[in-house]
Amino acid sequence: MKIKLNLGAISEPLQSEKLKTGDWGTHYPVVDKEKCNGCKTCEQYCPDLCIEVKEVGEEKYAVVDYNYCKGCGICASVCPFEAIKMELKDIFKV
Amino acid sequence: MKKVVRGFYSVAYSVKLCRPNVICAYPITPQTEIVENLAAMYANGELGEAEYITAESEFGAASMLVGASAAGARVFTATCSQGLILMSEVLFNAAGMRLPIVLVNTNRALSAPLSIWNDHQDSMAMRDAGIMQVYVENNQEAHDMIPQAYKVAENKKVLLPFMVCMDGYKLTHAYEPVDLLEQEMVDSFLPPYEPAAYMTTKKPLAFGCYAPPHIYMEFRVAMQQAMERAKDVMLDVFKEWAEVSGRDWGGHITVDFPDSKIFVVAMGSVVGLLRKVVEELRNEGLSVGLIKIRTFRPFPVEELREALKDAEKVIVLDRSVSFGYEGPVSIELKSAIYGYSSAEIYSFAVGLGGRDMPKDFLAKIIRDVAEGKERPGFAFKGYQEFEEVIP
Amino acid sequence: MKYFGSGHGACPGCGLPIAVKTVLNALDGKVFAVNSTGCLEIISSQYGKNAWGVPYIHSLFENAAGVAAGVEAALRAMKRKDEGYVVVFAGDGATADIGIGTLSGAFDRNHDILYICLDNEAYQNTGHQQSGLTPPGESTTTTPAGKVLPGKVGRKKDMISIAVAHGVPYVASSSVGYVSDIRRKVKKAVKFEGAKYIQIHSPCVTGWGIDGSIAIKVARLAVETGLYPLVEFEHGKLTSVRKIKDRKPVEEYLKLQRRFRHLFTHEKGKEMIKLLQRFADENAERYGLDLKKE
Numbered sequence: 001m002k003i004k005l006n007l008g009a010i011s012e013p014l015q016s017e018k019l020k021t022g023d024w025g026t027h028y029p030v031v032d033k034e035k036c037n038g039c040k041t042c043e044q045y046c047p048d049l050c051i052e053v054k055e056v057g058e059e060k061y062a063v064v065d066y067n068y069c070k071g072c073g074i075c076a077s078v079c080p081f082e083a084i085k086m087e088l089k090d091i092f093k094v
Numbered sequence: 095m096k097k098v099v100r101g102f103y104s105v106a107y108s109v110k111l112c113r114p115n116v117i118c119a120y121p122i123t124p125q126t127e128i129v130e131n132l133a134a135m136y137a138n139g140e141l142g143e144a145e146y147i148t149a150e151s152e153f154g155a156a157s158m159l160v161g162a163s164a165a166g167a168r169v170f171t172a173t174c175s176q177g178l179i180l181m182s183e184v185l186f187n188a189a190g191m192r193l194p195i196v197l198v199n200t201n202r203a204l205s206a207p208l209s210i211w212n213d214h215q216d217s218m219a220m221r222d223a224g225i226m227q228v229y230v231e232n233n234q235e236a237h238d239m240i241p242q243a244y245k246v247a248e249n250k251k252v253l254l255p256f257m258v259c260m261d262g263y264k265l266t267h268a269y270e271p272v273d274l275l276e277q278e279m280v281d282s283f284l285p286p287y288e289p290a291a292y293m294t295t296k297k298p299l300a301f302g303c304y305a306p307p308h309i310y311m312e313f314r315v316a317m318q319q320a321m322e323r324a325k326d327v328m329l330d331v332f333k334e335w336a337e338v339s340g341r342d343w344g345g346h347i348t349v350d351f352p353d354s355k356i357f358v359v360a361m362g363s364v365v366g367l368l369r370k371v372v373e374e375l376r377n378e379g380l381s382v383g384l385i386k387i388r389t390f391r392p393f394p395v396e397e398l399r400e401a402l403k404d405a406e407k408v409i410v411l412d413r414s415v416s417f418g419y420e421g422p423v424s425i426e427l428k429s430a431i432y433g434y435s436s437a438e439i440y441s442f443a444v445g446l447g448g449r450d451m452p453k454d455f456l457a458k459i460i461r462d463v464a465e466g467k468e469r470p471g472f473a474f475k476g477y478q479e480f481e482e483v484i485p
Numbered sequence: 486m487k488y489f490g491s492g493h494g495a496c497p498g499c500g501l502p503i504a505v506k507t508v509l510n511a512l513d514g515k516v517f518a519v520n521s522t523g524c525l526e527i528i529s530s531q532y533g534k535n536a537w538g539v540p541y542i543h544s545l546f547e548n549a550a551g552v553a554a555g556v557e558a559a560l561r562a563m564k565r566k567d568e569g570y571v572v573v574f575a576g577d578g579a580t581a582d583i584g585i586g587t588l589s590g591a592f593d594r595n596h597d598i599l600y601i602c603l604d605n606e607a608y609q610n611t612g613h614q615q616s617g618l619t620p621p622g623e624s625t626t627t628t629p630a631g632k633v634l635p636g637k638v639g640r641k642k643d644m645i646s647i648a649v650a651h652g653v654p655y656v657a658s659s660s661v662g663y664v665s666d667i668r669r670k671v672k673k674a675v676k677f678e679g680a681k682y683i684q685i686h687s688p689c690v691t692g693w694g695i696d697g698s699i700a701i702k703v704a705r706l707a708v709e710t711g712l713y714p715l716v717e718f719e720h721g722k723l724t725s726v727r728k729i730k731d732r733k734p735v736e737e738y739l740k741l742q743r744r745f746r747h748l749f750t751h752e753k754g755k756e757m758i759k760l761l762q763r764f765a766d767e768n769a770e771r772y773g774l775d776l777k778k779e
């Protein structure tokens with residue numbers, strides 16, 4: 001079977017999203033919906049573009065896309081309301 | 095319209111007729127007046143919508159052309175020697191990115207010692223870049239080659255940079271009568287550039303991506319295939335040019351006196367003089383013919399095999415050296431005809447750094463080979479015997 | 486609409502994607518991105534795994550400014566300038582060292598481009614070698630702290646002044662520690678016709694030896710100590726600085742990072758810390774960083 005090869009290694013946009021980086025980290029963020037006021041600070045700082053404030057019914061809070069989250073902890077560190085806690089993934093627990 | 099002009103002007107004027115969008119260059123002898131002529135045209139509003147940019151270096155000029163070409167522009171630059179070598183990192187890159195950049199190289203020697211005079215060492219250093227190279231014999235051919243270069247480079251089957259090589263001084267500074275092309279003729283021969291893919295927010299593609307081992311090699315194979323297709327595309331374009339311009343410059347090589355026993359092979363402006371030399375030697379009764387290599391990349395392998403299949407002796411006049419081996423044209427010719435011709439190969443490096451190659455000098459080389467006074471192999475011709483000393 | 490995708494290969498906690506997405510969002514994705522070889526390029530532009538949602542080009546390590554100038558010239562020649570802003574993303578090495586020639590050329594010709602220098606203070610992509618923007622006292626793999634030497638000796642090249650000296654209309658420094666500052670400056674920069682330069686301090690977790698969770702804190706400390714002043718020049722005039730309330734001693738910034746750790750034990754460490762404090766003080770003086778107490 002012949003593969004398709006783009007002229008001059010030109011690439012289509014946003015193909016990185018095929019790569020799920022969610023298994024990179026040891027920790028993962030957990031958002032406390034009660035404490036979160038939807039200020040979007042975490043969203044603005046997340047290097048992996050995987051935490052986003054969403055409106056769910058009446059509520060508005062940050063939702064993590066664990067497919068991509070690398071567990072860096074930046075979101076937790078910048079949240080003005082301490083609404084995010086980093087937790088160790090089960091597989092790293094001894 | 096026939097006019098006596100200098101080589102620079104024949105190039106600059108032809109470039110203008112090709113309606114490039116972006117011209118970007120840096121001066122270096124003996125290319126300088128090409129860009130000066132274009133700058134004057136720009137200053138006089140004669141380049142239409144084109145942007146003419148004076149770069150901070152040849153490296154910068156080539157870099158700008160990469161950006162402009164990727165953004166969908168038809169682009170032009172000219173350089174040589176130190177300038178070409180300074181561009182080389184960008185040009186290798188442009189070829190891999192498959193950008194149909196057209197440039198003129200006014201062949202000049204490389205430093206050290208510094209020399210502004212003509213030989214082919216500069217363009218030979220670029221032979222592995224993935225850039226097409228055509229060597230012209232005179233200023234009319236240079237003038238005619240520019241629209242053809244664009245047409246070949248921009249062909250969707252090719253999409254590689256194209257370098258027109260013309261001998262510095264010997265052609266650039268020479269006054270010759272040149273039949274200057276008409277705009278309408280060039281317009282109908284060379285349609286406006288329609289890039290295959292280009293940078294636009296309408297379709298946000300990424301150019302210049304890197305390739306890990308699992309996919310890198312495929313892109314390099316694709317470049318080779320594009321070069322191979324370029325051979326046919328060039329022949330079509332050369333033929334079309336002959337029809338519309340009435341000037342037939344031949345194919346990848348031209349062969350004078352194909353039934354000869356001895357052949358002289360050369361590229362560039364020396365071919366004009368060699369033609370006279372060969373004619374005179376034939377009048378003396380020598381069975382000598384002349385092969386002019388026009389297309390050096392892609393290399394005219396089949397054409398040379400065919401032309402040299404019955405030859406007894408082949409004299410290759412190289413204008414550069416691959417130090418530690420011999421002249422590159424001769425190296426390549428040998429590998430091309432290997433197994434197809436039993437001719438003895440006489441490889442000579444001549445005319446380095448502008449060293450004069452008068453008629454008698456060329457005639458003597460051929461005569462000596464014919465008379466068995468030379469042995470097959472490699473030698474420099476036309477230099478003074480010396481003993482190297484440490485001062 | 487995303488202009489920079491998830492799934493890119495940056496180390497967890499890297500500052501580069503934060504800077505990039507902030508710039509792209511600030512311009513609503515109306516961007517022609519030009520990138521030099523380096524970390525950002527490697528994490529985002531592998532063939533078939535491209536993270537960019539805007540037209541993008543990478544050519545070489547040292548020619549991004551030239552390539553951008555070419556893109557800009559082409560857009561101008563083809564009357565397509567309305568399509569978007571030409572924005573360079575280049576590392577500190579690409580900018581201050583190897584690419585300063587093409588950058589100077591582009592500034593000199595005043596091409597209508599926005600040049601973003603992503604300053605992570607070393608050649609991070611190739612394994613943390615020193616660049617012209619590495620601060621003194623930093624231990625890098627080419628300026629390692631040894632028995633004699635306390636890391637890099639010399640100073641951090643003042644690219645802001647170099648940019649200003651070119652007479653370009655807008656020059657600023659910013660930091661990944663303050664994304665709203667980046668956003669504001671980018672939006673302002675593109676209002677100027679001509680070449681714009683913004684140097685963004687961007688934490689590199691791997692090279693600096695920090696945990697992602699403190700990356701933003703460290704970036705902010707660089708500003709709060711006066712080591713990385715956030716300034717803005719319009720047409721050569723200083724128009725704004727980010728004031729600091731209680732400027733912190735540089736040790737607070739240095740002690741959090743592995744790249745400076747030796748300074749607290751090395752024979753010449755004290756001297757180096759003193760030098761860095763002097764640079765911070767000079768910045769404070771020069772730009773009037775300190776908020777005067779009433």
Ligand SMILES: Cc1ncc(C[n+]2csc(CCOP(=O)(O)OP(=O)(O)O)c2C)c(N)n1
Pocket residue numbers: 521522523524525546547575576577578579580603605607608609610611616
């Ligand atoms: C001409 C050339 N020299 C050296 C390199 C190797 N190289 C690639 S990226 C890089 C360092 C990049 O440093 P910087 O610009 O600061 O970007 P960073 O990776 O730190 O973000 C080097 C040395 C190269 N690609 N090209």
Ligand code: SF4
Pocket residue numbers: 031035036037038039040041042043053061062078079080081082083084
């Ligand atoms: S920063 Fe904190 S409060 Fe703000 S949206 Fe994120 S989680 Fe909610």
Ligand code: SF4
Pocket residue numbers: 028029045046047048049050051064068069070071072073074075076498
């Ligand atoms: S831990 Fe890091 S990657 Fe994951 S959501 Fe938070 S900031 Fe994003």
Ligand code: SF4
Pocket residue numbers: 494495496498499500501524525528605609610688689690691692
């Ligand atoms: S090495 Fe540093 S700059 Fe490079 S991706 Fe990792 S954190 Fe980012």
Ligand SMILES: [Mg+2]
Pocket residue numbers: 576577578603604605606607608609610616
């Ligand atoms: Mg760097």
